Amino acid sequence: MYRYDGYDQAIVDARVAEFRDQVERRLAGELTEDQFKPLRLMNGLYLQLHAYMLRLAVPYGTLSSAQMRVLADIARRYDRGYGHFTTRQNIQFNWIKLDDTPDILALLATHEMHAIQTSGNCIRNISSDQFAGAAADEIADPRPYAELLRQWSSMHPEFTYLPRKFKIAVIASDSDRAAMRLHDIGLLLKRNEAGALGFAVYVGGGQGRTPMVAPLIRDFVPEGELVSYLEACLRVYNRYGRRDNLYKARIKILIHEMGAERYAREVEAEYEGLRALALDPPAAELHRIQAMFAPPPFEAGLADTLDRSDPDFAVWADQQVHPHKQPGYASVTVSLKPVGGIPGDATADQMDVMADLAARYSHDELRVTHAQNIVLPHVRKADLFAVWQALDAADLAVPNLDLVSDIIACPGLDYCSLANARSIPVAQKIAERFADLDRQRDLGEVKLKISGCINACGHHHAGHIGILGVDRKGEENYQLSFGGSGAEDASLARIVGPGFSEDGVVDAVETALETYRSLRQPGERFLDTYRRVGLDPFKAAIYA
């Protein structure tokens, strides 16, 4: 894992002191709310329906067990005993007091964490693959590049007052577990024909009210020129991105309006000038960071077998365990999606349990996934049974990864001032409807995603099944869509037809999945069947 040196620590400490001063000036009336708002947002502080929400950065989703314990501590001392892991691999606390925030940020800084740029019209936390450093299919660990970009993008002198927020994801395998092409910039680590490492750069993806899958803007940027190239991408956006309309201000709209080819040409012209300025850190800096992401001391020669004699354990292991590049090891996904729960929520006690398990069984590491679960990346297969037992005792062993109840949902109208409808109760009702796990397993992989307004924080455009809550004449109404994907086969979901009531949409989901069961060919997921047969048979069944 990355460890701060004196420079990193001094910068983060200065940022805490700066924000403490800003909060004091706000409370003294020296800053207007209009002036204070972008400052608090860039320190993670968001004003919701009932209280301030504080979103903390988990860079590229990686946490140590000590850091996870700090999150539990914050949940207990400053919130209501729980926290909410987000689709950008961060965590947010929903019941925070403004005057506590400088102390919370100071506490974080003592554990090499911060909330810098987790909101606001700036470059946000860099996200990555939750199996980075563990997956057998990666070219190299993508996180050192993400850390390099974290530093580059922090308090950037040119790109802190952008037209709109800016999200970057870095992955290093052909399987996309981070919805890379639904980011403002998606970076795919690859080797060119000469064997050199660099990035395919996708720009202009996003969800929100105008969802777009990012087009490829440059096939290969050498790893040593990544910063220069990204400066060029951002500068074209900062200069020409729309500022007249909040809803048209994301880079996807600029690229849609000017065309990907023209955008690429403008970026090339900037890049030619910027690469001469030696803006990129030297290779030695990347190597310094990479050394901190060296693989943990895995034991060699472990057996790759699993004792499956306990049937409940075997079910869990089949669903929640991902292959590891080191023989005898596996990555475990801890489900934060129990039936009746709030997707992505964990209590302070659960955080402590996960921290303890990471310390004991996973080389002190945890990951947050964009699907709002937690990963223990490096577990010996021989320890899986003990891990499962401990998780089960903490209500963290639901074997539903990628099944219909592994729902992504935004906070919705229960918390969010932007929302038009509630998301959490719909997620809970769907999870209850499909509570029978045998039935869920029979239905196979279904990525169901729910947003409570068109800003799409619940990723409904990228759901195999997407649900969007809208306000229709004062009533909550839910639109259903099919066929989205945030994976390597990225696609946007299509609206099925007229919307439904809260219970009606649960019925419609069930009808759709039963229709899939009757139409599927061997090996087909819901998404595959939908892509093969199209919308009509589903529509006919749902609106019969």
Next chain:
Amino acid sequence: MTSFRFRDDAEHDEPALAIESFLLDPEAGAVRLEPGDDARALLPALDRLRLVEVAFPTFRDGRGYSVARILREAGYAHELRAAGDVLLDQVVLLRRAGFDAFASRAPLDEARVTAALARFPYVYQKAADARTPVWALRHG
């Protein structure tokens, strides 16, 4: 209005013209850029430029930061002034982007500006100022 200057040379005493007028007047040495103006249109006239004033109608419009870096990257070394809604909490980034003068619509306290500019002991990236990024400090 509060003005600060981080330069030792004498102030250039000439009214700043809008970019269209400036480009048409070969004697003019001072220009005022609005957020949508193309800073690169000034490059053919770099030799005669003595003052560039960049308007910030609202501090949230960040186009001026790109203007500043573009001009500095092109070698412009005379006064670069941020004017308008220039607030204490933006001065660090404005300085780093290349501005060396502020003309703030609202009062700005000099001691606080000085303290803000001294707050961050290190910076992460190379920009238009002379500060050395931490990666260069780490690796000599």
